[in-house]
Amino acid sequence: MHDWDVGTEEAEEIQRELRQHVLDTPLDDGALERVAGADVSFDRGSDDLYAAIVVLDAECLDVVETGRARMEAVFPYVPGLLSFREAPALIDAWHDLQTEPDLLVCDGHGRAHPRRFGLACHLGVWLDHPTIGCAKNVLVGDCRAPAPEKGAHAPLRDDDEVIGRAVRTRDEINPVFVSIGHRVSLETATRHVLEVSPTYKIPEPIRAAHAEVNDMRSS
DNA sequence: GCGACAG
DNA sequence: ATCTTGTCGC
Incomplete structure (x- = not known):
């Protein structure tokens, strides 16, 4: 689709181009059977990235499968360009x-982004799969x-435009910020985040992915 | 110029 | 994100 080895100027241009492909129309209306969480951890000294996508049974939230990857970080962390580092x-x-x-479910924003194309949108469009962003x-x-x-x-607004939502996943605890990634409506994204957050502030899929990448890094 | 700034 | 122990509170 496009190159990942680009500079910040080109990266922003790619985001402005790909934002046109984001859809908030559901790909399918069936009930959720499997939900996955995506996260990345980073090694200070070695510049190594550890990524994991953990698939859970949407009903019992048990782990079904885990996808892993490790690679050298090439793009630096720049607010607004996170996908070029982690995607x-x-x-x-x-x-x-x-x-x-x-x-x-991605650990970061989707449409709640300066150019309306955060990590969750990038992954959704690239993989042509339903995604949502859930940031802290x-x-x-x-x-x-x-x-x-x-x-x-x-509602989370930017210039009178609703780009996401602050969603309370636990009583009295700071909300998480949910936004559309691809092929899901904000309403549905909100519902799903609440469905997979029975106990903690952070949705179970992301907690599982977070635990996985930390294991990868320390072993 | 100053403050903000996903992970 | 990462460096890091205990501790206060529900």
């Missing part, structure tokens, strides 16, 4: 899987605090 490794991890999940912090936009109860949410 290559996550794409490798995706192809390491034997089973395809119905939805991929805001990159761009503003929003009111949602009500303190789990399930409450408030």
Whole structure:
């Protein structure tokens, strides 16, 4: 589709081009059977990236399969260009899987991005698969605090445009920021995040992927 | 110029 | 993200 070995100028141009391909229309209306979480960890000294995509049974949240990848980091971390640093490794991890999940939950933003094309959008368009972004912090936009109860949410806006939602996944605990990646509506993304966050603030798929990449790094 | 800034 | 132990609170 495009090269990953690019400079920041070209990277931004690629984002402005690919944003046109993002769809918020569901690919299929069937119930979720398998949900996957994607995350990456980084080695300080060696510049090694460890990526994992863990597929869970959407019902019991048990791990079904784990896709892994390790590679040298080439692109630096630049706010707004996270996908150029992490997506290559996550794409490798995706192809390491034997089973395809119905939805991929990414650790980072989707449409809630300066150019409306965060990591979740990039992975969704590249893999042509449903994805959503779930971040712990805001990159761009503003929003009111949602009500303190789990399930409450408030729109995340940037220039009068709704780009995502602050979603409370636990009572009294800071919300996570959900946005569209590809082939899902914001409403559905919100529902799915709540469905796979029965106990903790962070959705189970992302927690599983986070635990996996940390294991990879320390072994 | 100053502050903000996913992971 | 990463460097890092205990500790206060539900």
